[in-house]
Amino acid sequence: MQNAEREAFAGFLTSLCAEYQKHNQIDPAYYERYNVKRGLRNADGTGVMAGVTQIGNVMGYYLQDGERVPAPGKLVYRGIDVEELVDGFVGEDRFGFEETAYLLLFGQLPTREQLAAFQQLLTDNHTLPHMFTEDMIIKAPSPDVMNKLARSVLALYSYDDNPDDMSLPNQLRQAIQLIARVPVIVAHAFAVKRHYYDDESLYLHRPQPGLSVAENFLYSVRHDNQFTQQEARLLDLCLVLHAEHGGGNNSAFACRVLSSSGTDIYSSIAAAVGSLKGPRHGGANKKVMEMFGYIEEGVKDWKDDDEIKDFLGRLLRKEAGDRSGLIYGMGHAIYTLSDPRAVILKKFARQLAQTKGMEDEFQLYEAVERLTPEVLLSVKGESKVVCANVDLFSGMVYKMMGIPQELYTPLFAVARIVGWCAHRIEEVYQPGNRIIRPAYKAVAPMRTFVPLNQR
Template identity: 85%
Template sequence: MQNEDKEIAKGFIESLCGEYRRHNYIDPAFYETYNVKRGLRNADGTGVMAGVTQIGNVLGYYVQDGERVPMPGKLVYRGIDVEELIDGFMSEGRFGFEETAYLLLMGSLPTRGQLSAFQQLLSDHRSLPRMFTEDMILKAPSPDVMNKLARSVLALYSYDDDPDDMSLPNQLRQAVQLIARVPVIVAHAFAVKRHYYDNESLYLHRPQEGLSVAENFLYSVRHDNRYTDQEAKLLDLCLVLHAEHGGGNNSAFACRVLSSSGTDTYSAIAAAVGSLKGPRHGGANKKVMEMFSHIQENVHDWKDDDEVRAYLGALLRKEAGDRSGLIYGMGHAIYTLSDPRAVILKRFAKKLAATKGMLDEFELYESVERLTPEVLLSVKGEDKVVCANVDLFSGMVYKMMGIPQELYTPLFAVARMVGWCAHRIEEVYQPGNRIIRPAYKAVAPMRTFIPLDQR
């Protein structure tokens, strides 16, 4: 298209935008009039009950006399408190992600023999199909790794001999393959992105036998393949904390919605990847890092509470940062007093910051966590309980490990693939499975068709 044609097309698109705005306004009062539960949330902020699950649970409050009462947050995997799960494998110096994957998929903790066999099964399925990287990643590079991941997951359908077989053995096979292959896809997509968009040399590494998911990921994304045991164990912890978060989170629910239609595994999982990419969901950890870049540039004395407080106020008033009016990394739909994932990561982040000479930066994060509730009260008059969520500290942990920002959300997807696959299988095999189909209130008035010459 010539430049002149582009300008004509651009002008027409702008006119279409004006036409759209004139005919597509929805009065916000309609939502109250028709008792519409926006975001599938009840008036008190609780989620609309849409199903039952045995996979995960998120606890942040309890209801007493019809009122929400804040409580320390808990994240539960298959009935086991995630803190207890983490203490279990870390006390033995083991990696825990593979064990967590088995628990979430199967519903029980593996025996030593079962864990060993499952680890080998994942290792056997890590290799991508022949020419997959060349045809699906190298030939169509993307500046966004999440975009490439979603397309690659969909493309795996074409390499599957039985993509539409809904039997349990086939669904479990597909789940294991996705959990094993997605870290490799992410590593290759990132390498190709760096090569084509950042003008760097291209390094593609094959997964190594006998390494954990966390070890293989660090091996694959680094030019020299080098990593420390501390780094691998910390990344493993992050993967465990991100593996599941209940059936109501946006990406898991997207996966369940598509699965309820009877579609194939790859379509359902690709939808979940697309959901996670959004800055209101998995993309929030990148937004946290962008926000802190603004804070560090504009707050001259990080230890001055008044200066930090003033800048947080500017963020809320849409006068600074990305002008969204949000303080990223603070607040959660369910957690109130604390997000257990943030509590655990914060503990490890502080230890790592001490070894990396980054305690001043870590303390700035703590200041934002401490001051945000009072700034929300002074600027917006909101006195609700607000805690740091996992995104506040996960980005800093990745930064201290030397992991580029482009990989923050893809790493989330690597971990959450486990939860998505577990929810996919549960949705397909639950008794009385029905297609998920909520209602929308139509508010457009009836009118008659007008012939083209009379418009």
Template identity: 75%
Template sequence: MQKGHGNHKRGSTDALSKGFIQSLCGEFQKHNSIDPAYYENIDVKRGLRNADGTGVMAGITQIGNVQGYYMQDGEKVPMEGRLIYRGINVEDLIHGFVSEGRFGFEETAYLLLFGALPTRDQLVTFDQVLAEYRPLPPGFTEDMIIKAPSPDVMNKLGRSVLALYSYDPRPEDTSLEHELLQALTLVARCPTIIAHAFAVKRHYYDEESLYLHRPQEGLSMAENFLYSVRHDNKFTEQEARLLDLCLVLHAEHGGGNNSAFACRVLSSSGTDIYSAISAAVGSLKGPRHGGANKKVMEMFHYIRKNVKDWKDDGEVGSYLDKLLHRRAGDRSGLIYGMGHAIYSLSDPRARLLKQFARGLAEEKGMLDEFELVESVERLSPPLINKAKGEYKPVCANVDLYSGFVYKMLDIPEELYTPLFAMARMVGWCAHRLEEVYNPGNKIIRPAYKAVAPVHPFVPLEERG
């Protein structure tokens, strides 16, 4: 199968097009730069953030809450981070299902979508409904995935979500009953789409054998995913439970994160759920949002390659200092996995992942690598503050540990962000439903200040 449309030759036409586009780049740059002073003079909230880094208040939600500081006398005061799902501390939620020996993602999905924890009977029925909808519609894998492979699984996920519109007999039905059905279908089918898109990508772009595994009844979301992406379908219970934890921790993060907000923006226009969710997928695909754990793994590749003694704080710290001063790694000046826009003293997701990851690291013989991650977490804050010439609490964020966890689970890096999407699908659908069914909500339309100078129209014959 042809892997794109760039293999044909058009000779001089291509050369003409390339030269013209290059000239347009100069034209664009000449007329499309905005003086940064405008933003301060007009008091623009760049990135919809206030001067102190807090987000501009754009809405109200009952779904999730992220707490990393509290306000006192107009000042931000750091605090241990908390992540709240529908009023329940996620640490309490996880302790509940772990102590009872259950998988927790399905229970978390029910909580986020409907607003309350399910009874035992409700949870059993909910699991059965998700299992019923996990298989893709007849012909979908062949027509939408195999016949149009993509080198990027997130790209294929976004396209597939849009394509499901055509397989819905009433895609524009906005009744609550049908919207809930659509949401459950998307949550259930997302892992199957990702697994099939990954297998097809590996076959057509990496020249590997093609294995497509059907979802299995009786398995949790985490178990089914490991079953689907591994050639031999084998996994341990500890692996599945750790992945289940990752899914719970990534399921929701408030209405202001980029992908949830994108979903709410589109939903406020009255468009269908497939369009709104595909926009969220596209947002998460961006390296500033969902791709951070891949940058963390790239950074650790540089560290392992250049630091001989991982247990030597001096040597590890010296290399981290080189990263900060753009003398090593990708020369970005960043220690990936450190710092967060909201969390200050700690990120509860990183805290929980760290707690549960140690056991699997010991089982897999990767304890030295796990302790290297711990060293980066411990050594980075003072180095970051010194480099910036300020004191500010800096904590590890979830990406510092999630990439390492996925590595222990033998999950390829091209699936890191799709896994994020698989978990966050629940949060997106919950925000979609809240946006659509909350009385009085209006189409989201912030203001942009026009600063272009006024020019007279010039007839074509007189233009240079």
């Protein structure tokens, strides 16, 4: 497109935008008049009940006389408190993600023999289809790894000899292959992105037998394949904490919506990836790190609470940062007093900060966590209980591990693919399942068609 054509196109778009805004204004009063559950949430902030699940549960409050009462957060995988799950494998000094994947998929903790067989199954399915990396990733690089992941997941349909078979054995086969392959796709997409967009040398590494998912990921994304056991254990912990978060989170619900239509697993998972990419969902950890870049630059004394509060106030008033008016990493739709994922990660982040000599930066994160409720009250008059969510500390953990920001949200997907597959299979095989179809109130007035020459 030539410059003159670009200018003409831009001018036409401007006029089209004005036309759209003129004819597409919805009166906000309609939402209250018709009792619309915006965001599929009730007036008290609770979610609209859309289904039942045995996979995961998120608890952050209890209802008393119709009012939400804040409570310490709990995250439950198949009836097991995630804190107990973490204490179990950390206490035994072993990796936990593969065990967690088995639990979420099949509903029961594996025996030692079952876990070993499942780990071998994942290893056997690491390899991408012949020429997949060359044809689907290298030949069509993307500046965004999540975009490339979504397209690659969709492309796997073409490499599957039986993509539309909805039988349970086939669905489980596809799920296990996706869990095994998504980390490899992410690693390759990241390497290709760095090569074509950042002018770096291209290094593609194959997963190694005998390594955990966390170990293989670090092995694959680093040019020299080097990583420490502390890094691998901490990444494994992050994967466990991100593996599942109930059926109502945006990406899992997107997966269930598509699955309810009877479409293939690749379409359903690609939709979930697209959802997770959004800054209001999985992309929030990148926004946290971006925000702290502004804070670290704008606050001269990181130990001065008044200076930190002043800058947080500027963030809320849209005078600093990305001008969104948000303090990323604070607050959650369900959790009130605490996010258990943040509590667990914070403990390990403190230990890593001491090892890396980053105590001052860690204390700045703690200060933002501690001061945000006070600033919200003074600037916006909001007195509701607000806690740090997992994104506040996950980004810092990744930073201390030397993981680039481009991989923060893709790592979330590497973990959450387990929860998505579990919800996909549950949605398809639950009794009496129906296509998910909520209602929208039409508010446009009726009018007659006007012939073209009379407009």
